[in-house]
Amino acid sequence: MTKQTADNPNNQMVNSYTPFPARIDDILVETEDGNLKTFRIVLENQKDISKWNHVPGQFAMLSLAGRGEIPIGIASSPTEKGRILFTVNRAGVVTKALHQMETGSRIGVRGPLGNGFPVDSDLKGKNIVIIAGGFAFTTLRATLVYMLANRDNYGKITVIYGARTPGMLLYRDELKEWAGRNDLEVHVTIDSEAPGWDGLVGFVPTIAGEVAPSPENAAALICGPPIMIKFTMPPLEKIGWTDDQVYLSLENRMKCGLGVCGHCNVGPVYVCKDGPVFTREQVQRLPVEF
């Protein structure tokens, strides 16, 4: 039922509300509160697998029989073939049910949807700063993994990632691995001192102010709670960063993911279809409700 066409460069699924059948291949509890789990998903049908191609920053609808659908950012890079990762916070009806599922359970996946980060166009050849707070690191993980797999396409890459406590950091093993690389600068911070933590301590905006590189030929990708984004901007602006260099990923209530159902509509845009990735310059032009 689905088809991809040439006039649909972002690999948006055309023409269907029907998900791809999929199964949960692996589940990893990410955080100490048990509220965040990463689900490794494998599509059931070979034709769906060969068709699946996403851009970091896109999302998909996860479907649970009898429960409904939810939009979740894709946490894996398209370079990680054969698996799709979703890191899901337990928050509502569907995510609660998903968290109770076991390896081997069947779900539906509809996507990829929306527009991702412009990794193969505007971001190419630039110095990249990735700034993430809490569990908003997911699609930025996808982006980082993609960039590391295509390392020559980007200049200096800096990652600033913060969480409340060491136990609330996502992708801990990978953070360690990334910290050991010499083609990547990683700054991981937690909000306040904790036993056994010998890394950075302080809020993301503070750390960003200390380590952020020059805005020259650079782009920043920021995902996190609104309050974090709000306070991260002034230190960046102080050293010359402008809104058109800053990419944000918005979230909103969504039902269709195709720009039709109206739930995620903000002024002239639909977050699902026109986003979820926007430059801060675009976001600033949206009406006040955001």
Added chain:
Amino acid sequence: MNEKFILRKDHLTGFLRKLSKGHRLVAPVRNRYGDLMFQVIDSLETTDLDLSEQAQESPKAFFLPQEEVLFSYEASGGIYDFRPINNSEQTVYFGLRSCDISAILYMDVIFLRSPRDDHYMKKRKDSILISIGCNTPGENCFCNATRTGPFLEYGFDLQFTDLGDRFFVESGRARGDEIFSEWPQFFHPVTEEDVRLQYQLALEAKAGFRRQIHVEPAFSKLRDDAVDTAVWREMASRCDGCGGCAYICPTCTCFTIFDRMESTETGKRIRAWDSCTHAGFTRMAGGHNPVDMKIDALRRRFMHKLYYDYSAFRRPSCVGCGRCVDMCFGGVDIVKFIDIVCAGTRKRTRDSRRILGDLLLEAGLISRTDLEKALSRQADTGEALGKILMDLGLVTCAEILGVLSLENM
């Protein structure tokens, strides 16, 4: 296209019978409660069509049903399978009004821009749209202001005009021409007199609107962010969030999607009408709601219909059918909103404390000296200006009400 013929009224039933062979026929019928509704006509022998006025509801539900099954699923053991469902039938729609056609054209934009909505597209491909122009606009109609009627230039397959004992029929699409050539026995050539009469009726219809709604000035006010917060607050306080305006609106297409379980293994995924005035329309899992207050939801609603859609499509998504006017018992309809916005901004140019005084001055009921006297007393006592003027014996209560109602017109 643009072919014109005459269909005699006593041939209408025969024509519709032939045309709807192998199709479903949907047309306005008055039910036993007296409601005029679009209905599926099973038999033209036993059902009387009623073309006397605009139907109470638009035909929206035939293209976007209040509840529609997107697919059914089966989930048991190791499977979770989906079976798409086709909800469409070949249908002839007869007796649509210009506003109804315009609303369908709007829905086409929403559902058929990429990515296309296949459920809607199938229903549209399966439809023949036959409209009838409105010789006499209804009480709440204002399609003249939204430029969506009372007669249309395009959008219909066939457009009928009631010429008394006969219909003037014109085609707006190739499908309409096919109908002319397929059933030539029903269609007679038009005379010059028919053309003249049709033109005159369409002109008179334009002059027949009882309401004057300033849609384009309202757009300008919204664009310039010139709507006073007090207006939004007042409207929000009168809105009960019932969603009636969105349900009755022929261009409100927002929907929600949910699962309905039929057993532990089987169920259906359903889409159903939703409304932006419902609490929770924008609430996310975890409770955060970017459009939390009724006032924000209302602003979002009217901005969408009168500003953002206007900016995007050069026309508002309001088609001037006036149905929300009768629907909303709080008076939070689009007509009232436009009236208040346009009246309110006119007042805003003046010192607000002087509105009543200015009105009475303009009406010649008081002199400027009277007004200055009353205003200085108001500065001391803080009493309402109207009360002071009445206490001074300068005007009567009826005179005040008179100028205020003039102002609200």
